[in-house]
């Protein structure tokens with residue numbers, strides 16, 4: 471049951487969100503236990519493989535080039551560094567690696583070829599690979615799928631109405647198209663939102679309603695609390711109360727019983743008790759590591775302690791879907807073939823005297 475038929479209108483969803491908190495948590499916990507092992511929580515790691523310098527204007531994002539934040543722009547990480555980071559994440563208990571690049575959209579260039587190689591390599595480590603690279607066309611989605619990509623993340627962020635107050639450089643519809651392209655390629659979809667950006671409760675519910683209207687709603691919905699960063703337009707936004715995160719997680723769980731609800735950014739502002747209520751209400755994943763792309767996140771040891779205290783266990787990779795098979799990428803093979811040919815040509819020409827060719831003597835006018 472991907473969608474809960476009991477909540478088939480925005481009004482019903484809104485009433486659900488506004489239920490007395492403990493009743494809401496109880497209902498969510500009941501649904502959660504029917505569809506998931508309530509002790510299992512997936513540890514995921516989020517790695518920024520290309521940081522900053524993004525041409526988009528997402529009002530919450532310190533990576534947008536137009537805002538003056540402390541984030542330094544970096545070019546794409548090397549494949550070797552990504553493999554090393556993935557191994558560290560795996561050793562620390564993560565079963566999923568999400569690689570984020572601050573791009574508006576994916577370009578068919580050498581950088582994308584490197585991302586394809588990263589996906590192949592991390593999939594070979596038996597980790598679920600997720601990417602968030604901006605807008606994606608159908609062909610690019612197919613290449614990622616063939617490389618072994620498990621999931622593609624592309625958030626809708628908020629309701630269609632409120633979205634316009636936060637982002638002007640790309641339309642809600644374009645986001646839906648990218649999600650559709652990932653879906654067509656057979657990639658599992660991860661898409662969620664951020665609360666605490668100044669939106670109304672109706673906008674939070676409006677986000678969930680957008681997913682409810684999809685023929686095939688996301689397998690994974692991350693719920694983030696805004697981490698207000700100096701220099702961004704939302705820098706002065708007051709942090710939300712943790713009760714609001716609990717409500718949002720619980721409502722999402724009830725509305726989408728099978729979906730993985732991810733308790734994502736904003737955990738540093740929550741107590742362990744608050745997070746415990748989120749797990750009880752259906753959160754099935756957290757992001758581990760002291761950085762979430764560029765914003766702070768609890769230390770690995772704090773999370774380990776929380777897992778011990780709450781009796782949580784980490785979820786194995788591919789518990790919710792088969793491990794994809796990485797296939798060789800034809801474009802990379804062709805590019806490497808051409809590069810090898812060119813290198814061989816240069817080598818062959820080196821030191822070769824061309825018959826009948828005499829270099830012209832250059833005479834300086836000053837002589």
Ligand code: SF4
Nearest residue numbers: 524526528531534572
């Ligand atoms: S959220 Fe993504 S698309 Fe928007 S500015 Fe940040 S990096 Fe760019």
